[in-house]
Amino acid sequence: MSNLAVTVYKIGGGIIDDAAELTKFLGLLAQTTGPKILVHGGGKGASAMMRELGLTPTMVNGRRVTDAATLDIVVMFYAGKTNKEVVANLQRLGVNALGLSGADGNVIEGVKRPVKEVDFGFVGDLTPASVNKNLIISLLQGGITPVLCPIIHDGQGQLLNTNADTIASAVAVALAPDAEVTLHYCFEKNGVLRDVNDDNSVIPDIDATRYEELKTQGVIADGMLPKLENAFAALHQGVSRVIIGHALHINSELRTVLCLK
Amino acid sequence: MSNLAVTVYKIGGGIIDDAAELTKFLGLLAQTTGPKILVHGGGKGASAMMRELGLTPTMVNGRRVTDAATLDIVVMFYAGKTNKEVVANLQRLGVNALGLSGADGNVIEGVKRPVKEVDFGFVGDLTPASVNKNLIISLLQGGITPVLCPIIHDGQGQLLNTNADTIASAVAVALAPDAEVTLHYCFEKNGVLRDVNDDNSVIPDIDATRYEELKTQGVIADGMLPKLENAFAALHQGVSRVIIGHALHINSELRTVLCLK
Numbered sequence: 001m002s003n004l005a006v007t008v009y010k011i012g013g014g015i016i017d018d019a020a021e022l023t024k025f026l027g028l029l030a031q032t033t034g035p036k037i038l039v040h041g042g043g044k045g046a047s048a049m050m051r052e053l054g055l056t057p058t059m060v061n062g063r064r065v066t067d068a069a070t071l072d073i074v075v076m077f078y079a080g081k082t083n084k085e086v087v088a089n090l091q092r093l094g095v096n097a098l099g100l101s102g103a104d105g106n107v108i109e110g111v112k113r114p115v116k117e118v119d120f121g122f123v124g125d126l127t128p129a130s131v132n133k134n135l136i137i138s139l140l141q142g143g144i145t146p147v148l149c150p151i152i153h154d155g156q157g158q159l160l161n162t163n164a165d166t167i168a169s170a171v172a173v174a175l176a177p178d179a180e181v182t183l184h185y186c187f188e189k190n191g192v193l194r195d196v197n198d199d200n201s202v203i204p205d206i207d208a209t210r211y212e213e214l215k216t217q218g219v220i221a222d223g224m225l226p227k228l229e230n231a232f233a234a235l236h237q238g239v240s241r242v243i244i245g246h247a248l249h250i251n252s253e254l255r256t257v258l259c260l261k
Numbered sequence: 262m263s264n265l266a267v268t269v270y271k272i273g274g275g276i277i278d279d280a281a282e283l284t285k286f287l288g289l290l291a292q293t294t295g296p297k298i299l300v301h302g303g304g305k306g307a308s309a310m311m312r313e314l315g316l317t318p319t320m321v322n323g324r325r326v327t328d329a330a331t332l333d334i335v336v337m338f339y340a341g342k343t344n345k346e347v348v349a350n351l352q353r354l355g356v357n358a359l360g361l362s363g364a365d366g367n368v369i370e371g372v373k374r375p376v377k378e379v380d381f382g383f384v385g386d387l388t389p390a391s392v393n394k395n396l397i398i399s400l401l402q403g404g405i406t407p408v409l410c411p412i413i414h415d416g417q418g419q420l421l422n423t424n425a426d427t428i429a430s431a432v433a434v435a436l437a438p439d440a441e442v443t444l445h446y447c448f449e450k451n452g453v454l455r456d457v458n459d460d461n462s463v464i465p466d467i468d469a470t471r472y473e474e475l476k477t478q479g480v481i482a483d484g485m486l487p488k489l490e491n492a493f494a495a496l497h498q499g500v501s502r503v504i505i506g507h508a509l510h511i512n513s514e515l516r517t518v519l520c521l522k
Contacts, residue, residue, distance in 0.1 A: 053313055072342060080341020081333060084412065084420055088364040092418035098366040103349040105359040105405055135403075142399065144366055151345065157353035159345055 004179035006035040006140060010168035011186045015247045016043035016082055023089065025186070025247045030093035032251065035140040037171060038097070039148045040086060041164035046070075046077040066121040066161040074161050075101075078149040087147050097145045102152030103159060105135040108167065110152045110160055124152045124160025126167070131174035165227075169234045176238030183239050185227070186247035191256035192228070194219060202245075202254060207261045208232065228258070235260050265440035267296040267401060271429035272447045276508045277304035277343055284350065286447070286508045291354035293512065296401040296440075298432060299358070300409045301347060302425035307331075307338040327382040327422040335422050336362075339410040348408050358406045363413030364420060366396045369428065371413045371421055385413045385421030387428070392435035426488075430495045437499030444500050446488070447508035452517035453489070455480060463506075463515060468522045469493065489519070496521050 009029065015021050029038065042064075047057040050073050058065040066074065083099040090097035102108030102124075108131055110124035130152070139146050148171065150164045165185070172183040191202035206214065211232060214220045220228055231242040235258065245255025270290065276282050290299065303325075308318040311334050319326040327335065344360040351358035363369030363385075369392055371385035391413070400407050409432065411425040426446070433444040452463035467475065472493060475481045481489055492503040496519065506516025 049314075053310075075345055076337035076341035078341075079345050080337035080339075084336055084340050084362050084364055087362070088414045088420050089418045091364055091367055091414060091416060096367060097364075099362070099364075101345050101348070101360070103345055103352055103358075103360075106352055106357060109352075138403065142396075153349045153352060155352060157350045159349050 004035065004137070004140070005182075006037065006175060006179045007032070007182040007184055008037045008039065008168050008172045008175075009184045009186060009250070010039045010041075010164055011247055012041040012164065013043040014188050015186065016040060017045070021248065022086075025250070026086065026089050026093060028248065028250050030090065030095050035145075037136065037140075037146045037148065038086070038090075039150075039164050039168040039171065040078075040082060041150055042074065042078050043082065045081065046074045049073055049077065060118050060120070063120060063123065063163070064161060065118070066123050068122065071122040071159060071161060075151055075159055079151045083147060083149040090145065090147070095145050096143055097147045098139060099147045099149065101149055101159070102130075102162075102167075105132065106153075106155070107132050107135050107146075107148070108152040108170070109155045110162060112154055112158065112160060122158065122160050124154065124162040126152070126162070126170045131170050133174040133178065136171065136175065137178060165230065169230055172234055172239045173237040176240075181239045182241050182243060183231070183234055184243040184245075184250065185231070186245065186250060189246060190249065190254050191245045192220065192224060203256055204253075206256060206258050208235075209261070211258075231258050232260075265296065265398070265401070266443075267298065267436060267440045268293070268443040268445055269298045269300065269429050269433045269436075270445045270447060270511070271300045271302075271425055272508055273302040273425065274304040275449050276447065277301060278306070282509065283347075286511070287347065287350050287354060289509065289511050291351065291356050296406075298397065298401075298407045298409065299347070299351075300411075300425050300429040300432065301339075301343060302411055303335065303339050304343065306342065307335045310334055310338065321379050321381070324381060324384065324424070325422060326379070327384050329383065332383040332420060332422060336412055336420055339422075340412045344408060344410040351406065351408070356406050357404055358408045359400060360408045360410065362410055362420070363391075363423075363428075366393065367414075367416070368393045368396050368407075368409070369413045369431070370416045371423065373415055373419065373421060383419065383421050385415065385423040387413070387423070387431045392431050394435045394439065397432065397436065398439060426491065430491055433495055433500045434498040437501075442500045443502050443504060444492070444495055445504040445506075445511065446492070447506065447511060450507060451510065451515050452506045453481065453485060464517055465514075467517060467519050469496075470522070472519075492519050493521075
């Protein structure tokens with residue numbers, strides 16, 4: 001397995017909610033060569049359906065409070081509609097995609113988040129042992145592209161809502177002992193920007209030293225800070241490189257590449 | 262592969278709609294030994310949600326007319342909620358289940374039903390080449406129990422609603438050249454009954470000759486007739502035996518076993 005090189009792509013709600021952009025992204029993804037994994041987030045469809053059904057979506061610090069009725073809806077949306085539409089479209093493009101929740105093949109088993117100041121309900125946290133890398137490697141070796149949705153399970157029959165960024169990072173880290181792993185975060189900007197208002201000010205490369213400088217200078221702040229902290233955490237756990245860029249530029253050089261050195 | 266023996270279990274809407282009975286069934290399934298596949302139907306949840314959303318479910322000859330809005334709901338219910346709840350519960354019971362729609366790994370590719378007297382919309386029909394048996398065999402060899410929902414795709418990016426009985430039969434037939442296949446239809450009666458009003462009048466064994474006699478005698482009629490026609494069609498295509506019985510008696514001798522001779 002030491003010559004396996006795999007890229008873990010993560011797409012978020014913004015692109016899931018834009019059918020035309022999602023189609024373009026999947027077309028670009030189909031043009032990439034080599035083994036890959038796609039992790040997708042949720043999007044606004046679940047909240048819209050909840051409102052239609054008279055339920056009130058509740059978010060705390062950007063995370064969805066997931067009671068039993070909410071869990072039903074997010075499982076239906078993320079593991080059902082979104083996951084299967086993405087898989088069917090990748091199949092159309094010649095990519096042998098296979099959709100997975102964490103329960104499928106026990107690929108990601110987590111724990112229900114403990115109640116502290118906030119009771120998030122049926123929300124799952126991952127542990128270092130959460131990812132069943134053997135199934136993922138076996139699928140990749142069979143020419144299959146796993147498509148992971150942000151629903152996991154606790155091994156006791158309970159499905160749990162979780163976060164696509166967390167899943168992408170955990171999968172990348174779990175595969176790192178067996179493969180050269182690139183973790184590719186797609187979002188709505190062209191990369192890490194020197195000037196947050198100028199999408200052309202992409203910083204092409206950031207290593208650990210440069211990262212400390214950029215933090216000290218205040219170039220990296222606000223929403224970008226936790227994203228990059230997570231990226232460097234993955235690098236410190238064996239991921240070879242992390243790419244941050246726009247979903248529609250995955251095959252271009254317009255992006256930020258993060259490495260330890 | 263010639264020494265592979267596999268059982269394809271099919272459960273329908275009745276048991277899907279009864280959480281307590283479904284839990285009991287899954288417990289019994291977990292006690293069965295050997296490679297197995299579970300195919301599940303839909304249940305009434307999708308129709309109930311459609312009504313909550315102001316949509317009107319339409320059935321013709323027992324089949325759901327599936328417009329785009331209906332397809333969204335059935336994909337969410339069958340491939341999302343039902344499939345993942347079944348998989349998570351089997352994982353709890355120590356069965357390494359993995360849920361699949363037909364799009365996943367291109368496991369079942371069908372065609373949209375042609376419009377004749379009725380336009381069924383996004384409803385899929387299977388062809389003799391629909392089932393990708395290699396993926397199924399590979400999963401079974403890896404100790405995985407595939408759990409199939411009645412959603413397939415057309416290979417052109419379109420998901421299609423189909424019928425769990427049809428999927429179970431097609432999967433059983435596709436595996437027959439490589440394995441000794443038992444197709445086990447679970448339903449609400451104890452088997453094929455001599456007297457439809459007496460659930461204790463189960464006919465334990467029916468071969469092709471006996472089947473013709475029972476038809477001539479009028480013992481097999483009405484709803485049972487298409488079920489047994491399909492069963493014998495599967496036997497004629499290489500399936501070793503078909504079992505028809507109650508979902509909560511899968512491990513008992515109370516059931517009807519169908520063989521060619």
